[in-house]
Amino acid sequence: MKKSVQTVPKITLKQLAVFVSIYQTGSTSRASEELHLSQSAVSSSLTELESRLQMPLFERVGRRLNQHPNAHPIYIQAQAILGQSLTLEHY
Numbered sequence: 448m449k450k451s452v453q454t455v456p457k458i459t460l461k462q463l464a465v466f467v468s469i470y471q472t473g474s475t476s477r478a479s480e481e482l483h484l485s486q487s488a489v490s491s492s493l494t495e496l497e498s499r500l501q502m503p504l505f506e507r508v509g510r511r512l513n514q515h516p517n518a519h520p521i522y523i524q525a526q527a528i529l530g531q532s533l534t535l536e537h538y
Contacts, residue, residue: 458499460532463525465492466504470522474512 468478468489475493479486497504504521505512 456499458496460529462492462496462499463529465489466496467522467525467529469493469505469512470514470518 465478465482465484468481469475472478472481475486475489478484479489482489484492493504500517500521502517503515504518506515
């Protein structure tokens with residue numbers, strides 16, 4: 448009897464941390480400063496996360512990012528996942 452292999456999501460903790468930082472700071476440049484990453488790396492990480500989730504998290508208006516209605520529930524989950532990963536590191 449074959450066991451079904453559970454598909455592992457390709458979302459990374461880094462992508463979630465980048466998203467949370469952008470959500471909290473309101474900008475990729477401030478998130479890049481907070482996370483000590485280039486702005487390009489932060490933008491790429493957000494784009495990849497939105498692609499993996501198949502939904503927008505921010506609406507781009509010129510150079511500004513406005514939270515999309517999808518963002519809040521993802522933010523709550525991302526914070527929980529990041530918190531759990533920190534708890535695992537302390538074992």
